[in-house]
Amino acid sequence: HYYDVLGFAGTARALSSSELEAELDSAFSVMSALNSPFVQYKICSTFDSSPTVGSYGAVLDRAATHFGERDVPVLAATPDFGRYTCFGNHFACFADRIERLDRHPSMSGHPKTPMREADLRMHLAGQTDKKFVNVTLPMIRNRATMEECVLKSFRDGAGVVFDGVENTDLAAVADLLWARASERPIFALAAQGLAQQLGAVWARLGLLPATKPVNTEIPGVENLLVLSGSCALQTGRQIAAAEAAGWTMVHLDVSKIAAYEQATAAAIEAAHKALEGLQRGRPAVIYTARGDSGRVVDSDVPAERLGAVYCDIARSLRGSVSLPRIVFSGGDSSSYAVRTIGAEALEISVFDAVQNCHVCRLDAPGDGEIDGLEVMLKGGQVGADDFFMRALTGTSRSVAA
Numbered sequence: 001h002y003y004d005v006l007g008f009a010g011t012a013r014a015l016s017s018s019e020l021e022a023e024l025d026s027a028f029s030v031m032s033a034l035n036s037p038f039v040q041y042k043i044c045s046t047f048d049s050s051p052t053v054g055s056y057g058a059v060l061d062r063a064a065t066h067f068g069e070r071d072v073p074v075l076a077a078t079p080d081f082g083r084y085t086c087f088g089n090h091f092a093c094f095a096d097r098i099e100r101l102d103r104h105p106s107m108s109g110h111p112k113t114p115m116r117e118a119d120l121r122m123h124l125a126g127q128t129d130k131k132f133v134n135v136t137l138p139m140i141r142n143r144a145t146m147e148e149c150v151l152k153s154f155r156d157g158a159g160v161v162f163d164g165v166e167n168t169d170l171a172a173v174a175d176l177l178w179a180r181a182s183e184r185p186i187f188a189l190a191a192q193g194l195a196q197q198l199g200a201v202w203a204r205l206g207l208l209p210a211t212k213p214v215n216t217e218i219p220g221v222e223n224l225l226v227l228s229g230s231c232a233l234q235t236g237r238q239i240a241a242a243e244a245a246g247w248t249m250v251h252l253d254v255s256k257i258a259a260y261e262q263a264t265a266a267a268i269e270a271a272h273k274a275l276e277g278l279q280r281g282r283p284a285v286i287y288t289a290r291g292d293s294g295r296v297v298d299s300d301v302p303a304e305r306l307g308a309v310y311c312d313i314a315r316s317l318r319g320s321v322s323l324p325r326i327v328f329s330g331g332d333s334s335s336y337a338v339r340t341i342g343a344e345a346l347e348i349s350v351f352d353a354v355q356n357c358h359v360c361r362l363d364a365p366g367d368g369e370i371d372g373l374e375v376m377l378k379g380g381q382v383g384a385d386d387f388f389m390r391a392l393t394g395t396s397r398s399v400a401a
Contacts, residue, residue: 004208006034011339013044013054014112014303014332020058028066037181038188038198039067044331045083045191046092046381047076047101047120048113049127056189057127063187070187071154073177074132076120077164078193081356084165088134089118092381094234106233106381112332120161132159140169147176154184170197178202214351218359220394221324221374223278225317227310228287229303229333232380236291238329242388248277248284257309264312271313271320278321283392286313307336314341315369325359325374327391334377342367349374354395355383 008027012020031039041059043049049056060072077085082093090101101118102108108115117123121132133153139146140163153160164170174197177186188194202208226242228235243249250273256266274284288306310333314326328334338346343362350359357378364371376391384390 004202006031006036007042009335011303011332011335012059013048014335015054016052017055017058020055021062024059024062025066028062032066037185038178039063039070039186040188040190040194042195043076043189043191044379045076045078045081045193046104046107047090047115047123048107048110048331049123050113051127053112055127056124057130059189060128060130060187067185067187070185071180072130072159073150073173073186073188073190074120074124074159074161075164075170075173075188075190075194077162077170078191078196079165079167079170080196080353081192083191083193085120085161085163086165087136087163088121088161090120091118094381095237095385124159124161130159131157132161134161135163135173137163137165137169140164140172143172143176146172150176150180154180164193167193167197170194171200174198174201215349216351216353218350218352218390218394221392223281223321223323224283224325224327224388224392225274225278225314225323226283226285226287226327226329226388226391227313227333227337228285228289229306229310229328229330230378230380231289231291232330233291234383234385235329235378235380236289237385238383238387239285239287239290241385242283242285245389246282247388248274248282250274250284250286252286252288252309254288254306257305263305263309267309267312267316271316274313275317275320278317278323283388285388286310303330303332304336306330306333307338308340310334310337311340314373318373319369323373325376325391327376327378327388329378329380331379338375338377341370343370346375352395355387355390357382357387357391 010023012023084091091098092104094105101115135149162173170193178201250270252270257263270286277284328337343364345363346360348358349361352358357376360375362370362373
């Protein structure tokens with residue numbers, strides 16, 4: 001088969017530098033053999049990273065080993081997701097506000113990668129010796145000026161941190177970078193905004209087939225399970241909204257899964273409590289925290305362990321009660337849960353551009369317990385307060401693809 005784009009889903013953002021090497025090497029070794037002129041390392045649009053966890057410096061080191069010297073653009077802005085970069089400083093939405101990253105109620109106190117610095121160049125300086133130049137909004141909005149600054153920076157061996165507050169800014173950057181890739185290969189540290197605009201560039205150039213209509217309406221379901229490993233404040237608000245709506249609430253004390261031999265008993269207990277509600281038609285939320293990061297951090301339970309526990313709970317409840325859809329909430333724990341659940345692939349069945357959390361279907365031939373199960377993988381900061389109710393009742397809002 002011929003594919004326009006090849007991607008690997010991983011857990012690198014939650015790993016130490018030594019663990020990260022093994023995770024990246026398995027993917028980079030395959031990608032380097034393809035000799036693609038444009039490689040994007042998909043980063044979180046809140047730039048989650050630190051010198052010791054999910055380090056972008058470690059990523060650049062491994063990339064250089066596999067791909068050689070490449071131009072390194074950085075684009076964290078994703079306006080459709082409420083993420084903006086202006087004069088090198090990064091901002092993210094929280095509720096109805098836009099907060100600078102080092103003042104963001106959740107990201108400034110993130111339990112694994114607290115964002116103490118909003119200037120992305122300064123943040124990167126703590127992880128790599130590579131120098132970065134900021135290409136500002138006034139430059140981006142003047143093609144000749146932007147091109148001159150970008151090409152000079154790349155020739156000098158520096159990376160480039162791009163501003164972006166509107167999709168037109170990102171479109172201009174994507175257009176320039178794609179043209180540059182034909183002359184010198186690129187390794188980009190970028191959030192989903194770059195991929196979105198690259199797709200538009202390829203469509204305009206005729207490199208992609210005509211866009212097919214996509215389903216953007218989430219159908220309602222009769223029952224729903226939420227498995228939350230997130231300690232984000234926004235997820236806490238979503239849990240509170242579900243509780244106010246009368247959902248079954250089950251607190252999973254993570255200290256009870258710290259020891260492997262105790263994890264099974266804790267999973268069975270939580271699943272049993274949730275099952276009581278689900279059998280009565282009451283959606284259930286099993287959660288580790290409600291915006292209280294300390295509760296998770298103090299227990300020092302790795303996301304991999306929590307993901308495995310949630311995987312066991314999902315399979316158990318799926319086999320005990322009619323459960324067409326499960327929401328996994330929490331970037332790290334959801335990744336590990338889906339990695340271990342036994343499915344071969346995820347197929348997007350509904351593209352939800354409103355809250356950027358798509359409905360996917362698990363493809364697990366021969367596994368009647370999970371084949372066809374709908375899942376939604378929700379990051380901690382993602383979604384409005386009524387997100388879980390929306391995942392249950394569905395939507396009637398039409399969204400253009």
